[in-house]
Structure formats: C-alpha cells, structure tokens
Amino acid sequence: MIGSGVKRGTAELAVLSVLRDGPLHGYELARRIEQQTDGALRFTLAALYPMLYRMEQQRWIRGSWETSASGRRRRCYRVTPAGKKKLSPLRREWAELFRALHRLTKVAHG
Amino acid sequence: MIGSGVKRGTAELAVLSVLRDGPLHGYELARRIEQQTDGALRFTLAALYPMLYRMEQQRWIRGSWETSASGRRRRCYRVTPAGKKKLSPLRREWAELFRALHRLTKVAHG
DNA sequence: TTCTATATATAAGAATCCTATATGTAAGGG
DNA sequence: CCCTTACATATAGGATTCTTATATATAGAA
Numbered sequence: 001m002i003g004s005g006v007k008r009g010t011a012e013l014a015v016l017s018v019l020r021d022g023p024l025h026g027y028e029l030a031r032r033i034e035q036q037t038d039g040a041l042r043f044t045l046a047a048l049y050p051m052l053y054r055m056e057q058q059r060w061i062r063g064s065w066e067t068s069a070s071g072r073r074r075r076c077y078r079v080t081p082a083g084k085k086k087l088s089p090l091r092r093e094w095a096e097l098f099r100a101l102h103r104l105t106k107v108a109h110g
Numbered sequence: 111m112i113g114s115g116v117k118r119g120t121a122e123l124a125v126l127s128v129l130r131d132g133p134l135h136g137y138e139l140a141r142r143i144e145q146q147t148d149g150a151l152r153f154t155l156a157a158l159y160p161m162l163y164r165m166e167q168q169r170w171i172r173g174s175w176e177t178s179a180s181g182r183r184r185r186c187y188r189v190t191p192a193g194k195k196k197l198s199p200l201r202r203e204w205a206e207l208f209r210a211l212h213r214l215t216k217v218a219h220g
Numbered sequence: 221t222t223c224t225a226t227a228t229a230t231a232a233g234a235a236t237c238c239t240a241t242a243t244g245t246a247a248g249g250g
Numbered sequence: 251c252c253c254t255t256a257c258a259t260a261t262a263g264g265a266t267t268c269t270t271a272t273a274t275a276t277a278g279a280a
Binding site: 114115117118119121153154156157160161164180181182183 | 270
C-alpha cells in the first residue's frame with residue numbers, strides 16, 4: 001500500500017471522484033477508494049470523517065442522515081455543483097504535479 | 111504553480127532526484143526544482159532546509175561545508191548510496207499513486 | 221552606501237495524515 | 251440468549267510537512 005507521506009493530500013480528490021459516481025456514506029466510501037485502486041490507496045475512517053466535515057463546510061459535498069432498509073442510521077454524502085466545479089481544476093493540478101515529478105526524476109538518467 | 115495541499119510530500123522525491131544529477135547546495139537546489147519543472151513545483155528555502163537536515167539524519171544525503179570561488183560559505187549536499195537505494199522504491203510508490211488516482215478519477219466518466 | 225542577489229537558519233502556525241479509543245446497531249452461530 | 255463479526259460514526263492526541271515571517275550575513279553593481 002502507498003505510504004502516508006506520499007499519499008498526503010489525495011483524500012480530497014479521491015472523495016470527490018468517488019462521490020461523483022453516486023452518493024455514499026463514509027464507511028462505504030472508504031471501501032470504494034480501496035477497491036477501485038486495487039488496495040493501493042486506503043484511508044482510515046478516522047481520517048475520512050474529519051475530511052468529510054471539512055468538505056461539507058466548504059460546500060463541496062452535502063450530507064444527509066438516512067436510515068437504511070436494515071434500520072441503520074448513516075450519513076449519506078453527495079457532491080454539490082460547487083464540488084463538481086472544484087473537481088476539474090483539482091484533477092488538472094494533480095496531472096501537472098505528475099508531469100513535474102516525471103520531468104524531475106527523468107532528467108539526465110532516462 | 112501547484113498548491114501546497116497537492117504537492118505535499120513531493121520534496122523528498124524532488125531533492126533526491128535533483129541531487130542524483132550532481133551535488134548542490136540548498137539555494138541552488140531550490141532553483142533547479144523550479145527550473146526543471148517550468149515553475150510548476152516550487153519550494154521555499156524555509157521548507158527545504160529542515161527537509162535537508164532530516165534527510166541527512168536519515169543518511170540519504172550527506173552535506174559538507176564548502177567555500178565557493180567568490181568566498182561564499184555554503185553547504186553542499188550529495189546523495190549517499192543509501193539515498194540512491196531509497197530513490198527507486200520512492201519513484202515506484204509515486205507511480206503507483208498516480209495509477210491509483212487515475213483509476214479513481216476515470217471510473218464511470220471517461 | 222544602498223540595493224539586489226546569494227546563502228543559511230529558526231519560529232510559529234496550518235493542514236492532513238496516523239493510532240488508539242469510544243459508542244452503538246444488526247446479523248449469524250452456538 | 252450470548253458472543254462474535256460486520257457495520258457505522260466519532261473524537262483525542264500525536265507526527266509530519268508544508269506555510270509566512272523574521273533574522274543574519276556576504277558579494278557585486280549602481
């Protein structure tokens with residue numbers, strides 16, 4: 001699995017990307033991130049919940065309490081229009097970082 | 111320029127990669143990172159110096175005081191064998207992160 | 221002598237991750 | 251009925267790595 005030093009800062013992009021495919025609650029969100037990256041990227045729930053609160057305060061996502069068929073209380077998050085607007089430049093920024101690191105590591109040694 | 115939230119954690123890879131092309135002192139190192147990424151990746155010296163101390167403690171780089179032709183005192187860093195060994199898995203980890211993020215952002219929307 | 225570029229250094233604070241801990245419900249096996 | 255596992259959210263305390271601001275000092279040009 002990717003270490004915490006390297007993956008630092010990716011949670012925001014991961015959450016927005018996964019939620020864009022449909023609303024989810026925190027616990028399931030963590031599983032999707034892990035599944036969709038074949039276990040490479042993984043976040044503890046203790047990291048995800050505070051992240052979700054921050055993103056909700058910034059109006060990028062919106063949470064609502066729901067009760068599942070089994071009677072389980074959980075908070076369901078969906079991306080807001082502001083969140084969708086945020087996603088594009090965020091992806092571009094990550095792509096730019098990728099290009100920058102690629103150039104740095106390739107200079108003078110193939 | 112890439113924001114601090116996104117680039118977080120890249121300094122270690124950047125320093126090792128640039129120093130691999132030859133020994134440098136901190137001030138020049140900062141310029142190389144900026145130049146080689148066309149200004150996309152940029153670190154303040156206040157961020158770089160503590161990073162260089164940490165990397166020296168971990169024996170990935172080694173610093174030595176030198177005096178330039180102009181009589182200027184400066185600390186010249188070079189990568190140690192341990193640092194070169196560190197670089198390969200670090201690059202692999204970053205490559206894996208980008209694959210993971212690519213998969214996440216592409217699922218269900220091209 | 222004053223301004224700019226070079227060069228290193230530290231302090232205080234913000235952001236984002238970690239482990240550990242807490243609480244509680246639902247479902248299934250013994 | 252009780253015990254364990256899976257589900258689900260929450261917070262505390264700590265580590266790391268950035269930020270801005272500040273300090274010191276030399277070299278060269280104007």
